[in-house]
Amino acid sequence: MDxxxxxxxxxxxxxxxxxxxxMNPLGSPSPDGFPAQFYQKHWEVVGDQVCSYALKFLNHGGLLNDVNDTYISLIPKVKSPxxxxxxxxxSLCNVLYKIVSKTIANRLKKILPQIIAPNQSAFVPERLITDNTMIFVPSRGLRQGDPLSPYLFILCAKALTSLLNQAEACGNLTPAPIGRGPITVxxxxxxxDSLLFCRAKHEEIKCVLNILDLYEKGSGQITQQQILLLAGVQSTSSFQRYLGLPALVGKKKIASFHSLIDRTWTRVSNWRTKFLSAAGKEILLKAVLQAILxxxxxxxxxxxSITRKLNQILRKFWWGFNEDSSKIQWVKWKxxxxxxxxxxLGFGDLRCFNLALLSKQGWRxxxxxxxxxxxxxxxxxxxKGDLLEAKFGQGLPLHGEAFMLA
Known part of the structure; x- marks a missing residue:
């Protein structure tokens, strides 16, 4: 079947x-006040009505105005907005709305790997945000509470992929070469979050701007003004992060990852004045501090040296500390x-945890x-081989060497 x-x-x-x-039984609150848990526990009572309502819309169309109300929560992007x-x-949608949109999304996501270009690594099964960081080392808003919106977004973005690939095929855009082989990006x-590659020539910059303008008119999305100023862009050495990770990791590896220490220490310092039980500390240490890393x-x-310092911070948080001194540590952290x-207590060794996560990436x-x-x-x-046959000295990046060690 096609x-x-x-x-x-x-x-x-x-x-x-x-x-x-x-569905998550106790997800974010919605205007109707009924979480998914209500429907799950009382499905024998409400199941027929819910299915009838959802299937009527899914199979015959119509409007969902009666359940289309949402709560809007504003999440700060920066520290001091x-x-x-x-x-x-x-947008925090009603559960009935989520049932309809998630049912469509569940059917749609099964074919996404076949129709979405490999350059898009968001929301597609078997693709992760880290794929991009491994490749590149240097009127109504989106309803982000709606399970269907991400898939609709990347389907629209496929048009931009087609325009860029067409420009490359016509010779108007020069992609970034990857080694000496045929694969380019x-x-x-x-x-x-987009990265576009081309030569620093007036003709190619103009081509990119024309493509962005065409995509903006066709999709209704508005390109950020910073992108529209590409024609006047200057070379910079301050491009430090991409998708939340260091973009450039040179010989000063400790400096590149020192922000992890800062973030962890900031969290611990904020919790120092709270009266936490041992169980509370265990939950915060596992669910928050280790999740940051x-x-x-x-x-x-x-x-x-970074993992050693991080372990030291975790130890201080567990045993307690003052501004100038730490308390007695009665049991070895190991x-x-x-x-x-x-x-x-199952805290895990950060070094082993690091190697395990890298092994998972290598396995993928x-x-x-x-x-x-x-x-x-x-x-x-x-x-001429595979990852397991790669050797040091072949110019492997930091993550490549990490996979080898893992």
Missing amino acids: MKAWLLNPFTREEINATVFH TKVADYRPI NHLFFAD TYAMGMFLLPV QLSGSKEMGG ILQNPTSLVAQVLKQKYFN
Whole structure:
């Protein structure tokens, strides 16, 4: 069955059931006041009415005005927001609306890997935000509470991909070469975060601006003014971060990752004055402090001095500390890091955790050799073999060396 015929099949009650029981029982509050847990626990009572309502819209169309109300929450993008642009609006939708949109999204996401270009790494199964960081080392807003909105967004962005690829095919745009092989990259997308590659020539800059203008008119999206000033862009050495990770990691690796220490210490310092039980400290240490480190550890092998300092901060938080001194540490941190079955508290060793996350990334590359990130890394660093056969001294980037050690 082709994609179109499969998408046009009537929706069924089984799809509605699967959607409801895969929802977060106690998600964000909505205007109607009923969380998903209400529908899940009382499905025998309300199930027929919910399915009838959802299937009527899904199979016959209509409007959802009666459940389309939302709460809007403003999430600050910066530490000290001063204007509206410093906030990101999040729409908190009613559960009935989510059931309808998530059912559509569940059907749609199964075909996304076949129709969305590999340059887009957001919201597509088997693609992660870290794919982009491995490839590149240097009128109504989006309803971000709506499960369907991300898929609609990347489907619209596919038009921009087509325009850029067409310009490259016509010779109007020169992509970034990857090593000496045939694979090139003219853009990388993660949702609305975009990197466009071309030569620093007036003709190519003008081509990019024309493409952005055409896409803006066709999609209704507004390109940031900073992007529209590309024609006057100057070379800069201050491009420090991309998608939240260091863009340039040279010989001063400790300086590149010192922000992890700063962020962790800031959290710990803010909690120092709170009266926390041992159970509360354990939850914060595992769910917050270690979570801060997970993203960076999944891409880079942190220097030993960084992990040592981070472990020191975690120890201080667990045992307690004053501004000038730490309290007595009655048990070695190595013992506390062990599993609870072995007498520890399951905090885990940061170095081992780092290697485990990197091994997971390496496994993804081995299991998905046709993905863009796998092809780029293979062409550039181990063209005649695979990741397991790559050797040091072949110009591997920091994350490549990390995969080898893992």
